[in-house]
Amino acid sequence: MIVIIDYQAGNLTSVVRSLKALGVEATVTQDPAVVAEASRVIFPGVGAAGKAMATLQELGLDQALRQSFRRGVPILGICLGAQIILEHSEENQATCLGLLPGRTRALSPAEGLKIPHMGWNQVRFLRNHQVFKDLSEGAEYYFVHSYYPAPAQTAMVLGVTHHGREFPSAIGWRNLVATQFHPEKSGRFGLQILENFLAWDGSDAE
């Protein structure tokens, strides 16, 4: 069972529809017991880190996610879901899930650059990963965010994007991968990433 975690952080419709286009029916749930039985977990989300963490704790989904990570279930974090898997977020100074070591930081405004970083941008992948295979050179992905994930270990940075400066836009470790961009809104290559994730066994091997 493929589970999409609903913690009232934004609209999950487009994630559900993208999977449907790939021929996959996912279960959208707020129930930790359902997450516990998932064979694959998608953790999307937009909005503020502080409120998201409070809701996750209230619903008991924080523990469910930690258990899924420990069980080795393939997990895909998207946008806010790529941020609150770290230990801490500068947004609301929130204590986060701590699945990976590191912090979520604010994008700093630079001359002529707008925040949020909204629109299409490239990702320079730094290492081979099953989830990011078969993507074309020069492909772009849809972003909308003001914060970015900064894992403590450079080995956990799978891809970087440039907006004023380079920031990690794809991260991962063991059975967890996460993208700051939205694969569900990134056209053909975004769908490819989702399809790769659905086929991934959760191993870190290239």
Place this chain on the structure above:
Amino acid sequence: MLSKRIIPCLDVRDGRTTKGIKFKNNVDIGDPVAMARHYYEAGADELVFYDITASSDRRNILIDVVRRVAAEIFIPFSVGGGIRNLNDMREVLLAGAEKVSVNTAAILEPALITAGAQAFGSQCVVLGMDVKRVTPSPTIPSGYEMVIHGGRTPMGIDALWWAQEAVRLGAGEVCLNSIDADGTQAGYELTLTRMISEAVSIPVIASGGAGTPEHLHQVLTQGRADAALIASMVHYDTYTIADIKDYLAQRHIPVRLVW
């Protein structure tokens, strides 16, 4: 590097796409779902649907279109036109739109912007601005006035002030339409676009007047726009999106070339 977005705009009336000249004489040019699919495959970076249905059943017709479009395309799209309250916004977003654009209702009731941003996030809330050039006056110092009801009703509100106020209230993006340029295909309103874009911290989509790729080049450089809305120039097959992007790329404008 962040790409400049090229965004086809589909005016939808009674579930069909139309295109008017200065908001009048709308003619039917097609099925919005088929057109959305076509533009998605042709390299559009985003789509805008503007609903101008007048019938009492407009809500159901629109939601049906949004739902069918969302099943076909996997890029962001926004929906505007007749969005009056939080419930209208919720329906459109749950039907699969990424963003919702508020225009008249936001001016009449600015708290709607804040409520929308709090409920769905700022990134979902686009401020649609219909703007007309006027002689600068003490109430309209910028010389650009807000108009509503599809361009018929001047509001006595300065466009520059309103853009900044809307950002303060929580808008995540501005879609800036010049009534003077709309449908003319004679080029965007560059002075207006630059003025608003430099005054706000959020992205600005320029709208109204696109006729040639050079017009897009102008508005993305001189106009400082983050994105450009297009309609007639692609609806009538005068240019493809690839033609426009190639033109811009040759002139060193960052655009998404692989899709």
